[in-house]
Amino acid sequence: MKRMLVALAILVVAAVAASGTASATPAGKTDAQVLGNVRIDPADPxxxxxxxxxxxxxxxxxxxxxxxSVKQTADRSPDNALKGESSSGISAAWSQSHPTGQVACDGQWHVQTFTISQADYGFGALQQGQGYVQFCLFGGDNVYAASQRFVEVSY
Incomplete structure (x- = not known):
């Protein structure tokens, strides 16, 4: 009986080892999540x-x-109109960037901080309050993911 239990235990261990390790990320996954608040540069709002x-x-x-991209209304409140097309028309501030060169599409999770500015286009100064953030990513395989939500904007 002991031999049978030992043999069964060996088979179970071998089966688990042969099954490989589970991955927290399915192959080909593209995802994005904005974390925390937008921080305003104290030297340049x-x-x-x-x-x-x-x-x-x-x-x-x-x-x-x-x-x-980060857009804010004049009263810096979370206005759902910022979610629509042409929302820059109701925005008092808009800073954005296209930091594609900083992206690593290697199938691994990354946490990075990206700088937004008005170098390409934008207007107004970011101020404390709510802002609508859009983080829109296309991987090298052309799979799209986005995180778009209201967050606190602060110094």
């Missing part, structure tokens, strides 16, 4: 910092692209 957690695949190709 048109510049802010957005931290996000993301995963993408396919490496750096012509398809890889990241756009990060």
């Amino acid at each position: 048109t510049v802010g910092y957005v931290t996000a957690r993301y995963i993408c695949n396919g490496g750096m190709t012509d398809n890889t692209h990241l756009w990060v």
